Amino acid sequence: MSDSKTPLLDELEKGKWPSFVKDLKKLAQRSPKAKDLLGQLELSYKDKMTHWKHGGIVGVKGYGGGVIGRFSDAGDQFPGAAHFHTVRVNQPSGWFYTSSALRELMDIWDKYGSGILNMHGSTGDLIFLGADTDNLEPLFTDLSNADWDLGGSGSDVRTPSCCLGPSRCEFACYDTLALTYDITMTYQDLLHRPFFPYKWKFKMAGCPNDCVASIARSDFSIIGIWRDNIRMDQEAIKEYAEAGLNIAADVVNKCPKNCIEWDGKALKIDDECCSKCMHCINVMPKALRPGEDKGACILIGAKAPIVEGAQLSSVLVPFMKLEPPYDELKSLIQRIWDFWDEFGKARERIGECIQRIGLGNFLEKIGLEPVPQMVLQPRDNPYIFYEEYFEEE
Amino acid sequence: MATPQRRTDIGPPHYEKFLHPIIKNNYGKWKYHEVLKPGVLVHIAEGGDKIYTVRAGSPRLMSSDFVRLLCDLAEKYCDGYLRFTSRNNVEFLLANKDNIEPLINDLSANGIPVGGTKNTISNIVHTQGWVHCHSAATDASGLVKSVMDELCDYFTGKIELPHKLRIAVACCLNMCGAVHCSDIAILGVHRRPPKINYERLSNLCEIPSIIASCPLAAIRPTIIDGKKSVEVDEDNCMYCGNCYTVCPAMPIANPLNDGVSIWVGGKVSNARTAPMFTKLAIPFLPNNPPRWPEAVAAVKNIVEVYAKGAKKYERVGEWINRIGWPKFFDLTGIEFTKYHIDDFKYAGKTYRTTTQMV
Secondary structure, three states, rough: OOHHHHHHHHHHHOOOOOOOOHHHHHOOOOOOOOOOOOOOHHHHHHHOOEEEOOOOOOOOOOOOOOOEOOOEEEOOOHHHHEEOOEEEEEOOOOHHHHHHHHHHHHHHHHHEEEEEEEEEEOOOOOEEEEEEEHHHHHHHHHHHHOOEOOOOOOEEEEEOOOHHHOOOOOOOOOOOHHHHHHHHOOOOHHHHHOOOOOEEEEEEEEEOOOOOOOHHHHEEEEEEEEEOOOOHHHHHHHHHHHOOOHHHHHHHHHOOOOOEEEOOOEEEEEOOOOOOHHHHHHHHOOOOOOOOOOOEEEEEEOOOOOOOEOOOOEEEEEEEEOOOOOOHHHHHHHHHHHHHHHHOOOOOHHHHHHHHOOOHHHHHHOOOOHHHOOOOOOOOOOOOOOOOOOOOO | OOOOOOOOOOOOOOHHHOOOOOHHHHHOOOOEEEEEEOOOHHHHHHHHOOOEEEEEEOOOEEEEEHHHHHHHHHHHHOEEEEEEEEOEEOOOOOOOEEHHHHHHHHHHHHOEEEOOOOOOOOOOOEOOOOHOOOOOOOOOHHHHHHHHHHHHHHHHHOOOOOEOOOEEEOOOOOOOHHHOOOOEEEEEEEEOOOOOHHHHHHHHOOHHHHHHHHHOOOEEEEEEEEEEEEEEEHHHHOOOOOHHHOOOOOOOOOOOOEEEEEEEEOOOOOOOOOOOOOOOEEEEEEEEOOOOOHHHHHHHHHHHHHHHOOOOOOHHHHHHHHHHHHHHHHHHHOOOOHHHOOOOOOOOOOOOOOOOOO
């Protein structure tokens, strides 16, 4: 019989996909915290339940977010897991690193924590898992001296994140990295100190493919789009056809608006009817490109189910030009936050708040004119709250 | 003792520091890209410059040594430049085409698969699970490892799919991963109401906040042993766990009854069809660590039926919309039950109001 202390987890050392168990077991040889984390996880696998207690308030001085307290309910058995706090480190825009920067971060983390981390968390941060309470301040000091800062947690601006945009993608309709950096720096105070009724997530996507799931996961979604015509290179289209692409089947017939024609020689697009869905561009990136009048569609309110049900973001501004210093965008954000301060309830996301107040009323409060792009269709019930009427003389 | 020097509110380092020189020189000037093979991309700039990308799968949960291994490879083949994707893949950015194959060989010698581009199953986005979360109904890392071991050939492109397929895992209804908009989602679920620890509750929790936390107003104020407390109308509880998030004295984990549910047909991209939510496929499967064979088999079955039946460029949700839900349940052999019919807000919007059944 094996004398392994983690027989269940050991099963996960097998198989084709990289094994976190193999990796963490190696780490455990030098990190007692990692060893006890594995011990506790084995216990969870045996008991079929978590052994983490609920929360606990810890942090670094002057910050209300960025550190999430995590205490074990099996600390007697696994002292290294007794305190196992999460430290969210604000990632660089687009998740770009150099090896030297990563090495410096890993050395700091090994010095103060378990050596276990996530690349990356769901919101975008680089996440250190497993710090003792006493190590939080020195860890933060070393991080800040190496030019890193903490991300958000709790009812604050959560760490904004973006797709890699113009750095390595030809589809990007605005500079997602620059805007993310600008927004992150502009709202540092709100990112580190929770002032809001609940969390607020920004996600910047460069085009309607939305590789950062902005429309599903952010309270404020900024998704790149263009207003003019798709740029075409007829020679490159022919090359695709000659290379075997079935343009009729894979491009024309897949166009949701039936606005593409192909006669075997030239492609025609009726841009008036184009919904800018990206399909044809995705299939033939060498031949088709977004137009030149680029900007972003601003949407609001996405969230996961808790509490009132999941929501996707819905259109607030169909098109906005996005150039530094982004005054129009920031003014809109401020007006929404002012509204939220006044009308939001505790633990109610902005999307739920808008559902409760009504999109029409919300628009009035933030000073935006209603436009048909905001809805899929006008209302189909007659229960209108009329606000204008005549009084008898 | 003097406080050591520390700086606050400095924000993250500027991304420009980390950009490969070719990327910096061609920022915003990319013309098109090609997928040279699964996991290998080339981006071509207006002026003709090229940057190669090798995308590899990583476990999201890793050690500092694993990061150092990635750094070693980045230094050996791409001047130390690397990045991560929104699906927890790692990408090596190469100036030199000749380094692609040696890098892939080194990756595979270290057990790290290359793929995740175009019509593949990319890395699974997931949450913390039992590794690090108090409200988890299941583990995420072990579940993901088990699913990806089985589906690895779809990641590497060895088996091709009609279109890209995105899987996500969330270990409770908080859904810290975007499972509500994935092609296939595995969602940890609780199935019993919270158990109230009355003694802790009166010391720890705000009663109005607990009452307000329940989306079904199933929590009411009461007096227990002369102290203000709460009671749960258990028939009205749908096990969302929001009260537990607000009050640690209302734990909802229940090893006998916790497990996973399987969801299908979501997407976030606007390509062809609008973004869609995932819909329920299987209401409950048991937690069966360390390998979760029931959940793995269920996901694999859906992937295989989709791969066989979908047309080129159809995501799972688009395929199901074409063939209709009755056919989906028929082809996958998944039982349709009362649980599949919505009974939350706006449930009526999902009832079929046409004679068209497809």
